[in-house]
Amino acid sequence: MDCAEGKPWRACILDQYRYAVAQVGFDGIHMDTYGFPKTAWDSDGQLVELSPQFVSLIDEWADHGDVNIFNNVGGWPADATGRAHQEAVYIEVWPPHTRYRHMRQLIKDARRSGKPVVMAAYLEPFKLRQVDLRIGTTGALHAYRLLTAAICAYGATHLILGEQGAVLTQPYYSDYTRLTDAERRVVQAYSDFQVRYRELLYDPASIEITESHVLGENREFSVEVDGLGASGASFDGEPGTVWTVVHRQEQRIVINLINLMDQDDSNWNTAKKDSTTAAVVRIQIPRYTDTMRIFVASPDKDHGDARQLDSTLVTGPRTSALEVIVEDLAWWSVIWVELT
Known part of the structure; x- marks a missing residue:
């Protein structure tokens, strides 16, 4: 599917976006990718770099007047899309970004855009505890504490929580884990803390x-x-x-x-x-x-x-x-x- 400006597929997807907002009642559009391919051959046999096409698509949809975000899978191509007309820089974190220092660098790079930064970093330990009782519940909760603290410390927000005490463990949102009552109390405390001290954590000029x-x-x-x-x-x-x-x-x-x-x-x-x-x-x-x-x-x-x-x-x-x-x-x- 060729999303280049003026191509039929772009007209098709933009029409679907308009339908979702105007008819279905969506508040905006979350554009998603697999993170690959990063280059592709078009119908004319020309090799195309996709990151400029994504930026153009984001900007054209922004001209429609509705909000949108784009999923920079693994951090790509956040350096390009961060300059586009969207509400935030949204990054879904995958290997090789496995260490705390990698999370730190992704956020620092994304904050250069001047936009809010959202890190979709799903915690597998919450899922594993359901099939491996040796892990227990505290290890997953501690992973949440440390990761959320790190993300907030660098001025980003952590996308991981769902409705009714649910937590995301991987990208298919329908496959989630329920928090225990004790875990919910901790998660609530951390969420309240972020709101209460937002001036300390999220000052865009810091x-x-x-x-x-x-x-x-x-x-x-x-x-x-x-x-x-x-x-x-x-x-x-x-x-x-x-x-x-x-x-x-x-x-x-x-x-x-x-x-x-x-x-x-x-x-x-x-x-x-x-x-x-x-x-x-x-x-x-x-x-x-x-x-x-x-x-x-x-x-x-x-x-x-x-x-x-x-x-x-x-x-x-x-x-x-x-x-x-x-x-x-x-x-x-x-x-x-x-x-x-």
Whole structure:
């Protein structure tokens, strides 16, 4: 099927889109692909690159005036479609993007579009627990906690939940898994947390500064885990560390801490161990203003309520800094600094 501009098949599919919106009552269109082929031969025997055709199709449908998103399967071709007229950059994640660091890079690349980013990352552990009782239910829930925390920490949203306590485990949505009541309470807490602190997580103007400001030789912040020092923090989701993600906003610093201390691998789509190591993290933040106030909140504690952290004036890596201690980091905590 040739979706090039002016070809009969494009006219056919656009007509079907219009029917779906005008007659059936759809709110918009979700364009999907298999992720392949990426090139094809047309009826004239010419080799065609499909990514420009997809962009043209998206833009032509946008001219109709209805919303749409395009499924960038495996991240392709998000660099091209991210510039098209659509509501968000939507990525369905597949191998070889199997590690937390791969998820991080997909989101960072997609956010350059300036659009909201949606990661369709289905968790197979919820499905496997139905056929392999050795996995149990907690490993799947822990995988959800860590993956959702990571996706949110980089400013994207996680497409995984369905109606009536359902969770997606693979791309055929009719084949889903029901959450237990205990799992639903955790998922509800994480969902509420994302809405409650959306200004911290989803500011489109925020800039990630972890690599340039926080870790390594030229750091201006300091993040240390008791017993491990600076080596206990990572910027790309290494197992046995506290995954640290720092963003600078106009009047705020936002620090996400994700506890991977008890994990043996960085695969996002496998069952995860219980977090029995409640990490203690010491953070030194440059003294940008004299009125800095520092807060912490977690979906795992106190119903997500925030509390102010006590701080101590210290000599930081480059200049004077405020040091705070985050104790008993369970799975995911967000620390933010109000600069004014």
